[in-house]
Amino acid sequence: MSNTILVGAQWGDEGKGKIIDFLTEQADIVVRAQGGANAGHTVIVGRTQYILHLIPSGILRKRTICVIGNGVVIDPIGLVEEIDGLKKSGIDPAGRLHASDAAHMVFPYHKAIDAAREALKGKDRIGTTMRGIGPAYGDKVDRVGLRMGSILNVKRFAEQLQQAIKNNNALLKSLGATPLPVKRTMESVLKAARRLKPYVTNTVQLLHEASSKKKRILFEGAQGTFLDIDHGTYPYVTSSNTTAGGMCTGSGIAPNRIDRVIGVAKAYTTRVGEGPMPSEDRIVGDLLHGMGREYGATTGRERRCGWFDAVTVRQAAML
Numbered sequence: 319m320s321n322t323i324l325v326g327a328q329w330g331d332e333g334k335g336k337i338i339d340f341l342t343e344q345a346d347i348v349v350r351a352q353g354g355a356n357a358g359h360t361v362i363v364g365r366t367q368y369i370l371h372l373i374p375s376g377i378l379r380k381r382t383i384c385v386i387g388n389g390v391v392i393d394p395i396g397l398v399e400e401i402d403g404l405k406k407s408g409i410d411p412a413g414r415l416h417a418s419d420a421a422h423m424v425f426p427y428h429k430a431i432d433a434a435r436e437a438l439k440g441k442d443r444i445g446t447t448m449r450g451i452g453p454a455y456g457d458k459v460d461r462v463g464l465r466m467g468s469i470l471n472v473k474r475f476a477e478q479l480q481q482a483i484k485n486n487n488a489l490l491k492s493l494g495a496t497p498l499p500v501k502r503t504m505e506s507v508l509k510a511a512r513r514l515k516p517y518v519t520n521t522v523q524l525l526h527e528a529s530s531k532k533k534r535i536l537f538e539g540a541q542g543t544f545l546d547i548d549h550g551t552y553p554y555v556t557s558s559n560t561t562a563g564g565m566c567t568g569s570g571i572a573p574n575r576i577d578r579v580i581g582v583a584k585a586y587t588t589r590v591g592e593g594p595m596p597s598e599d600r601i602v603g604d605l606l607h608g609m610g611r612e613y614g615a616t617t618g619r620e621r622r623c624g625w626f627d628a629v630t631v632r633q634a635a636m637l
Contacts, residue, residue: 320534320577320578321529321534321535321536321537321571321575321576321577321578322341322345322534322535322536322537322576322577322578322579322580323537323539323562323565323576323578323579323580324337324338324341324536324537324538324539324579324580324581324582325539325542325543325560325561325562325565325579325580325581325582325634326539326540326541326542326543326560326581326582326583327542327543327581327582327583327631327634327635328542328543328544328583328584328587328588328589328627328630328631328634329541329542329544329545329587329588329589329590329595330357330540330541330542330545330589330590331542331584331588331590331612331621332542332582332583332584333582333584334359334538334539334540334582335359335360335361335370335375336360336361336362337580337582338359338361338374338375338376338536338538339361339363339375339378341536341580342375342376342378342379342382342536343379344534345376345382345534345535345536346381346382346383346528346533346534346535347376347382347383347384347385347525347528347533347534347535347536348374348375348376348377348382348383348384348385348535348536348537348538349374349384349385349386349387349525349535349536349537349538349565349569349571350372350373350374350384350385350386350387350390350538350540351387351388351389351390351537351538351539351564351565351566351567351568351569352387352389352390352539352540352558352559352560352564352565352568353390353391353451353540353541353556353558353560354371354372354390354391354392354393354424354449354450354451354454355371355372355393355396355424355447355449355451356371356446356447356449356451356540356541356556357370357371357372357540357541358370358371359371359375359538359540361375361378363378366407368404368407370400371396371400372386372390372392372393372396372397372400373386373397373400373401373404373411373415374386374538375538376536376538377404377409377411377414377415378409380409380414382414383414383416383528384411384414384415384416385415385416385417385418385521385524385525385569386415386416386417386418386421386521387418387421387521387568387569387570388418388420388421388521388522388568388569388570389421389558389559389564389567389568389569390418390421390568391421391422391423391424391450391451391454391455391458391558392417392421392422392423392424392466393423393424393425393449393450394423394424394469394507394510394511394514395426395506395507395510396424397417397510397514398510398513398514401415401513411517412516415517416517416518416519416521416524417466417514417517417518417519417521418466418518418519418520418521418522419465419466419467419470419518419519419520419521420465420466420467420521420522421465421466422454422455422457422458422463422464422465422466423454423463423464423465423466423468424449424450424451424454425450425454425464425479425482425483425486425503425507426450426498426503426506426507427450427453427482427483427486427487427489427490427498427503428450428451428453428454428457428486429448429449429450429453430450430486430490430495430496430498431450431453431486431489431490431493431495432446432448432449432450432451432452432453433448433495434490434493434494434495435453435493436448437495438493438494443592444553444554444591444592444593445554445590445591445592445593446591447591451556451557451558452556452557454557455557455558456557462482464478464479464482466514466518467518469511469512469514469515469518470515470518472508472511472512475508475511476504476508479504479507479508480500480504483498483500483503483504484500486498487500521569521570522569522570525569525570525571526570526571529571529575535571537565537569537571537576539560539562539564539565540560541556541558541560542560542634543560543561543581543630543633543634543637544630544634545560546558546559546560546561546564546637547559547560549561549637551593551594554591554592554593554594555593561637562576562579562637581631581634581635583626583631583634584626585626586602586606586623586624586625586626587623587624587625587626587627587630588612588621588622588623588624589621589622590619590621590622591619595622595624596624596627596629596630597624597625597626597627598622598623598624599623599624599625602623602624602625603620603621603622603623603624605623606621606623607620607623
């Protein structure tokens with residue numbers, strides 16, 4: 319298998335995790351390059367179901383290296399929980415999971431800000447997953463975010479985190495929300511950070527060295543084309559580039575190293591959250607929900623359902 323990008327061709331939840339699991343049989347490395355814990359890839363192995371939010375699905379195969387790239391926003395507490403969940407299932411990611419030192423982090427105050435802003439919007443809400451993704455990317459663009467490499471210097475990171483919590487508590491107050499307890503928030507984040515230090519590395523160098531050795535790299539997209547911050551149904555979108563180009567900027571691998579792009583679509587259309595969905599049909603939704611299907615792996619919310627939309631899928635293929 320050549321270097322391959324796999325993306326969703328609709329609004330997410332197309333079944334990318336299952337396709338990725340099939341393709342990883344031929345891959346040496348699987349990379350997540352955008353999004354965060356707002357993703358939810360479900361893979362069933364035997365009788366065991368795995369729902370992965372941050373860790374690439376390739377972790378379920380013992381010989382596969384997994385990379386969380388610089389374009390991902392990482393919730394350190396959530397990532398530790400995901401690692402522990404895998405260990406309980408007999409899968410140890412140590413030595414096979416690598417997180418970019420340049421990836422920005424999601425903290426509890428990002429989630430609180432996310433929820434507060436949604437509450438203020440009322441009926442005009444975006445319908446976010448409340449995972450703090452938008453506020454974390456906002457800090458990245460505003461150049462005030464903290465990156466995974468920060469945790470390697472524990473003392474300095476603690477100082478930066480304390481100041482960030484205080485600054486964002488002021489923002490939470492202005493939004494009419496309750497500020498976070500500084501000490502308790504710091505303790506939970508620093509505890510997770512200590513656990514994650516062995517996983518942090520320069521993933522751009524790792525991937526380029528692998529590419530020079532002709533290793534087969536699979537890029538695992540999250541969400542879907544029409545949730546892309548630029549090409550999606552703005553403003554009802556996520557905060558990252560979910561199309562093929564985002565896989566390159568979010569990993570540090572140039573486009574000329576990519577051999578093929580695969581888009582995944584279902585035979586019908588689904589969407590979670592607010593925003594336009596031309597082919598939405600309540601009858602289709604009632605049918606699928608009645609079968610116990612089409613509930614979000616991340617949020618548990620009912621997915622909006624409709625007929626297959628060939629126009630939007632054609633647009634996704636262009637992108």
